[in-house]
Amino acid sequence: MSEEQNELQEAKELVEQADYAVRISGLRNAFGDQVIHDDLSLDVHKGEILGVVGGSGTGKSVMMRSIIGLQKPQAGTIEVFGTHVLDEEESDGSVRSRWGILFQGGALFSTLTVAENVQVPLKEFYPDMDAKLLDEIALYKIALSGLPPEAAAKYPSELSGGMRKRAGLARALALDPDLLFLDEPTAGLDPIGAAAFDELTKKLQQTLGLTVFLITHDLDTLYEICDRVAVLADRQVIAVGTIDELLATDHPWIQQYFNGPRGRAAIASQKRKEARENA
Ligand SMILES: Nc1ncnc2c1ncn2[C@@H]1O[C@H](COP(=O)(O)OP(=O)(O)OP(=O)(O)O)[C@@H](O)[C@H]1O
Ligand SMILES: [Mg+2]
Numbered sequence: 001m002s003e004e005q006n007e008l009q010e011a012k013e014l015v016e017q018a019d020y021a022v023r024i025s026g027l028r029n030a031f032g033d034q035v036i037h038d039d040l041s042l043d044v045h046k047g048e049i050l051g052v053v054g055g056s057g058t059g060k061s062v063m064m065r066s067i068i069g070l071q072k073p074q075a076g077t078i079e080v081f082g083t084h085v086l087d088e089e090e091s092d093g094s095v096r097s098r099w100g101i102l103f104q105g106g107a108l109f110s111t112l113t114v115a116e117n118v119q120v121p122l123k124e125f126y127p128d129m130d131a132k133l134l135d136e137i138a139l140y141k142i143a144l145s146g147l148p149p150e151a152a153a154k155y156p157s158e159l160s161g162g163m164r165k166r167a168g169l170a171r172a173l174a175l176d177p178d179l180l181f182l183d184e185p186t187a188g189l190d191p192i193g194a195a196a197f198d199e200l201t202k203k204l205q206q207t208l209g210l211t212v213f214l215i216t217h218d219l220d221t222l223y224e225i226c227d228r229v230a231v232l233a234d235r236q237v238i239a240v241g242t243i244d245e246l247l248a249t250d251h252p253w254i255q256q257y258f259n260g261p262r263g264r265a266a267i268a269s270q271k272r273k274e275a276r277e278n279a
Pocket of ligand 2: 060061062104183
C-alpha cells in the first residue's frame with residue numbers, strides 16, 4: 001500500500017471507530033468445560049438503544065460483565081469508545097467513568113441510603129469532592145430517575161422494587177455516563193411501572209444523548225424503545241437488527257420468541273398504540 005493509501009485507510013478506520021460505542025470481536029468466555037461465548041462479535045452504535053435478548057443462561061450478563069471488566073474473557077477484543085478495555089496498557093481506567101451500570105437485581109448497598117449509594121461512584125472518581133456538592137449531585141440524579149426527594153434518605157429495604165430500580169438508575173447516572181448498561185431493568189415490575197421505566201430510559205437517551213445496552217426479556221420494551229435488537233444463542237450473537245429485520249430471518253428461536261403468543265401480544269399492543277397516536 002502507498003503512503004497515501006495508508007493514510008486513507010487510517011482515516012477511514014478513525015471515522016468508523018467514531019460511530020461505535022462498543023465493538024466486541026472474537027469473544028470467548030468459558031467456566032471450566034462450559035463454553036458460554038465462542039467467537040462472539042457485536043457492534044453497538046453510538047446513540048442507539050440496543051436490546052440484547054436470549055434464553056436464560058445464554059450469557060447476556062456475562063457479556064456485559066466482560067465489557068465492563070468484571071469478567072476476564074479467554075480471547076477476543078473489546079473496544080469502548082475506541083479504547084481497548086482488555087488491554088491493560090491502553091486502558092488507563094478513564095473509560096470506566098464513561099459508563100454507568102444498572103445490575104440485574106439492582107445491587108444497591110443495603111447499609112447505605114439511596115443518596116449515599118449514588119455518591120459511591122462519585123467518591124471513587126472524585127475523592128476530593130466536597131460533601132455539599134456530593135449531596136447536590138446525588139439529589140439531582142435521584143430527581144432525574146423519577147424518584148421523589150424523600151427517597152434520598154431511605155435505605156434500599158424501605159423502597160419498592162420499582163423504586164429500587166430507579167435508585168440503581170440514579171447511581172448509574174452519577175458520573176454523567178455516555179453509555180448506560182441496563183440488565184433486566186423492568187424484570188419484576190408491574191406493567192405500568194415497566195412502561196414508565198421504558199419511557200424514562202427513552203427520555204434519558206434522547207435528552208442526554210446516551211447509548212444504551214439493554215438486556216431484557218421484556219417484549220414490550222423491545223418494541224417500545226429499542227432501535228435494534230441483538231439475539232444471543234449458540235454462544236454467539238446470531239442476529240442483530242430491527243425487529244422487522246429479525247422477523248425476516250428463519251432462525252427457530254427468533255421466530256418462536258417474536259412470533260410466539262407473547263410476541264404477538266406485544267405486536268398487537270404496539271399496533272393499538274400507533275392507531276391511538278394517529279387518530
Ligand atoms: N462466575 C461464574 N462462574 C461460573 N459460571 C458462571 C459464572 N457466571 C455465569 N456463569 C454461567 O454462565 C452462564 C451464563 O450466565 P449469564 O448470567 O450470563 O446468563 P444470562 O443470559 O444473563 O441469563 P438470565 O437471562 O437468566 O439473566 C450460566 O450458565 C451461568 O451459570
Ligand atoms: Mg442475566
